[in-house]
Amino acid sequence: MITKENILASAKKTILSQSESIAQLINYLSDDFAQAAELIYHCKGRLIVTGIGKSAIIAQKMVATFNSTGTPSMFLHAAEAIHGDLGMVQANDVVICISKSGNSPEIKALVPLLKRYGNPLIGMTAGLTSFLGKESDLVLHAYVEKESCPNNLAPTNSTTAQLVLGDALAVCLMEMRDFKSEDFAKYHPGGALGKKLLLRVGDMLDRTHKPIVEVSSSIKDVIMEISEKRLGVTAVMANGKLAGIITDGDIRRMLNKTETITGFTAQDIMTKNPKTIQTDSMVVDAFNIMENFSITQLAVFDKEEYVGILHIHDILKEGII
Template identity: 75%
Template sequence: MSTTETILATAKKTLLSESKSIENLTNYLDEDFAKSVTEIYNTKGRLVVTGIGKSALIAQKIVATLNSTGTPSMFLHAAEAVHGDLGMVQPEDIIICISKSGNSPEIKVLAPLLKRFGNILIGMTADKNSFLGKEAHYILHAFVESEACPNNLAPTNSTTAQLVLGDALAVCLMEMRNFKSEDFAVYHPGGALGKKLLLRVKDMLDTTHKPMVTPDASIKKVIMEISEKRLGVTAVIENNQVVGIVTDGDIRRMLNTRDTFADLTAQDIMTKNPKNINSNILVSEALNILENNSITQLVVIDNNEYKGILHLHDILKEGIV
């Protein structure tokens, strides 16, 4: 086999090994898993997730997922816990302790301490008969037959199993909380989904550089206003009201049909009754209006007052599309 074939064969073998381990986890889901989810859902405290080594890294990812989906969670490093950080744990907190073997020295020290404080201890381990398995109130059985590592040493299948069990916990809790996409957006205001569901036109509108001309403005002045404000459009204002717009497209069409424009003004080439929106609508709604009308700009008007121009490029910069 060539080097490429060998690499791809190893990669496929690894993926198949890990996917099989995940599939086998369904055989180990039991009443303890359901009770763990219920206890976490009902607690008035937080969920504290702890581990050592690679399990600690998985614990941090699980905490991140839970926090973003409505379950207040905190990571506690098992080694640091026995050196002062145990004070982070409050009486009503529930602890998930992650350890493949369930017999690491740190876990043997930590588990009895947590139980002594009266906290519910959930053990995530591959060995139900381990020290952690026997100490925990509930077991999340993360059993794998072997690692994908050819030496059966490097945590691969085992950490994947821990990760997906954490995901399963999070999804179960999301369903119990009836956690919607709108709720997710609240925890991710800076992400694309958060912006799509939360960002309003007024939050991103530049009201200090509003392109505008009067109806009797010369075409030269219209062109200068469009060029200066760099939005490809200018509003035409009369008596503080928007009576039309002139776009760069209008300018091009005029030049294609006339040899001179010295006698023309903005009102001669403007589009009357332009599409407009209120600044309080969601940017995602404004985007739909732009797409449905095959245009790139919208006039923003609040209570008959011209506020500015929303351009498609502004929306693209926010990463909403």
């Protein structure tokens, strides 16, 4: 009988089985792993990762991780390799070949061809004495005692082990290259992290809506400027210099205190010494200023020139925070 309890028990059993298999990988790490990392690190070409079946899918994920962390990589399907795709392997490339058994027909056909070209071959397999294990220059031992599959057939623990070894290798290479978050952002310019680390204030500033009034401007003119530019704020200038800012909140607070705006000027209600930021500053720094001072706008300058207003809504729309 299928029950919710049985389903949850099965899921927990699978997760526990996989976690135990991964923990055991530490015992199978050898000098070959360190040598593989050094070989890839000093590679003058690319890292080619190949496999068949489920291992091919793991190979694709590994390639994606390597590429995004500074190791130029390409995926080569083992079956397609012997039908023409082997041409993508160049003289200076290093090859990682993934196979649980190490004895798949496609692997047996591909490995001799790779060795004929002289490319260094790193095998990732559970079988040290398999064809792949014996023919590889270095072996990453992806051994698991059993699969989570109740029939011990479907690749589960074994593919997770391959994935983890690939991640471990990628992280080691990142540390060897002193790969920082700024480097990661270069390969992910469209993501939130890329924008957070690369986007500057000047890149997103709308310079066509630059609210500005003079210190002598009437409150009516201030209200019209704020309404027209639709940023909820205007800069107040005196002799070409920023003297202060006025927000729509300042207007409301003034109207709560007085029944008339006659006789008042921008200078009377402006906030002096407002927070500003330069166009070449990072957008994330602008957000931090807004957050620290509980404000929603910043006057933006290009060196000494006032060029516009950055609103917190602009930052939120970019999905940076």
